[in-house]
Amino acid sequence: MVFLTTTLASALLLTLSLAAPVEEQHSKRAPAAVAAHQVLQLSRQLSTRPNRLTLGSKFRNLRSFAASADPQPAGLDVALPANQQVEYLLNVTAGGNNYSLIIDTGSSDTWFVKSGFQCYDYLRRKVALANCQFGPEFKGGFPGGRIENLHFNVSYGNGYSGPNLNGEYGYADLTLAGVTVPKQQIALATSGYWTGDDISTGILGLGMPGLTEAYNSSDPRLDSVTNAISYSPVVSTMTSALKIPALFSLGLSRKPEDSFLALGGVPANVKTGEYTTTPLLTWQSQKGGEEYFWYTIQTDEMVWNSSTISQQTSGSPRAIVDSGTTLNYLPYQIAEAINNAFVPPAVWDPQVGAYVTNCNATAPSFGIKIGGQMIWTEPSNMILPQLKNAQGKCLTGIADTDQEPYILGDTFMQGLVAVFDVGKLEMRFAKRV
Structure with a gap:
């Protein structure tokens, strides 16, 4: 639940996510926020986003869906x-x-x-x-x-x-x-x-x-x-x-x-592509020892491409999957680079505490590799058309923070099926088709 500092109308941004761990919820039992001291290096390596599924890959995805072991929901x-x-x-x-x-x-x-x-x-x-x-x-x-x-x-x-x-x-x-x-x-x-x-x-x-x-x-x-x-x-x-x-x-x-x-399950009528699976991670507890606090996962890589920029991370952070946070909160170097890949580039607006761009801007292709599989965010999710600054610019879905843990919010989750499997201590993600 992240509340952004802003002087814009309170109904606009102070509710811009209600449940984000570090920025928002400060559990007295959870680990304290950790400053990010290591700079994640960016490299200009092209990683193209698939524009469509081939016939073969579509059939493979449907077979994967049909073989899903998740029960029907209660x-x-x-x-x-x-x-x-x-x-x-x-x-x-x-x-x-x-x-x-x-x-x-x-x-x-x-x-x-x-x-x-x-x-x-x-x-x-x-x-x-x-x-x-x-x-x-x-x-x-x-x-x-x-x-x-x-x-x-x-x-x-x-x-x-x-x-x-x-x-x-x-x-x-x-x-x-x-x-x-x-x-x-x-x-x-x-x-x-x-x-x-x-x-x-x-x-x-x-x-x-x-x-x-x-x-x-x-x-x-x-x-x-x-x-x-x-x-x-x-x-x-x-x-x-x-x-x-x-x-x-x-x-x-x-x-x-x-x-x-x-x-208790996943609806049978929801069509998805292939699921990727990744374990939940623990944090060092203030009481000593390791404990599960948030739904924390390890990201393998982040990639973003536009007509002007193609970059990827050479190292990628762990992050919390948080439905109560609207935006993705990433390390400054990554967030700045992704926002710079919008056409025209998004810029930081201190009045709203977020990056903004033209509402009809072209968002970059943005993918996060999790469990060895790249998950692409829909470009339409990268711009929030109903949230505008005083100049009429729209917020982007990518924000920055200088503290761990980082956050994958609604910008990431929209268009996916996310399975929070507490029993197996893992998460599964699949793109909806």
């Missing part, structure tokens, strides 16, 4: 593109009421804004609730009862002046994608600084237990890894309570009819 629903296409929402039922939550693979807590929420600005001054721009507030208390002596405490943005929330924990039966997850631990946010979309009530955290944000201190200001209490988030509870396979799949698209979240 639940399926629309992942609705919303808020100028910078986020994806899912309808979730709790306490007999329906709410829209942001689908977030970059965090693990599922939370709703509680009725009576106290909104603050970034200077911690009390302001009207409307300033936080939430959708409908959660009605009533916890249907399954409150958890005493445990509180919710999460920070986003830069961890200091960025959005932050405090609240309570309790239980509720959650119905999502047609599946009712019993007695799920959720949070009700009671106070904090937030810049929402006037639609969503909170976040659906689809991450692993390592990123949960529960603490048992009497003063949230003292929260740290020493008083963090891990618990079972939605995907884990779904598996333990309902025996649904520990996986889910996302097929994000700017077209609502093509965009889905599936629990």
Whole structure:
């Protein structure tokens, strides 16, 4: 969930991704962000993008799809593109009421804004609730009862002046994608600084237990890894309570009819090319030892080509696959080079905190090799037509950061089927055809 620093209208960019690990979520139990000291070298080597599938490769891809071992999903629903296409929402039922939550693979807590929420600005001054721009507030208390002596405490943005929330924990039966997850631990946010979309009530955290944000201190200001209490988030509870396979799949698209979240499998009617598989990676925990926090993978190579530039990396970083982050956040040298390959070149706009270019610009072909297979991003995903700066220029889908871990957001995920296989501790990706 990355919040970009900007003076543009708050409804534009401060919601430009709600769930990105490093830029946004600062779990007190997760590893601290690591500055990138090594420069990734770029080389001018041509790597052409295939314009179309040959007959043979098309048949091979269809055979690969037919041989897929993923089960049919236990639940399926629309992942609705919303808020100028910078986020994806899912309808979730709790306490007999329906709410829209942001689908977030970059965090693990599922939370709703509680009725009576106290909104603050970034200077911690009390302001009207409307300033936080939430959708409908959660009605009533916890249907399954409150958890005493445990509180919710999460920070986003830069961890200091960025959005932050405090609240309570309790239980509720959650119905999502047609599946009712019993007695799920959720949070009700009671106070904090937030810049929402006037639609969503909170976040659906689809991450692993390592990123949960529960603490048992009497003063949230003292929260740290020493008083963090891990618990079972939605995907884990779904598996333990309902025996649904520990996986889910996302097929994000700017077209609502093509965009889905599936629990426990992959829809049979979704046609894809060949899947590539890569293991999930651990991080060094502040408690010592290795732990799974985000859906982190190793990228093998990045390639971008245009009519003026053809380049590729000679080394490639590990990255988080995060549906709650709109853009791809890459090392500065790579992000700058890719944006320079737009025709005309994209330039950094400090007012919006992102790269911008002509809305009708030609985006470069951009591919990321994962598990030995190149995955090409659709050029149309590289420009965000509904997000413009004061001069009418459109944002690109590539941003930079100087800290690990890097992020593959919606720009990368749109047009793919991404399988988050928690049971096998791996991810699978395939291009939709």
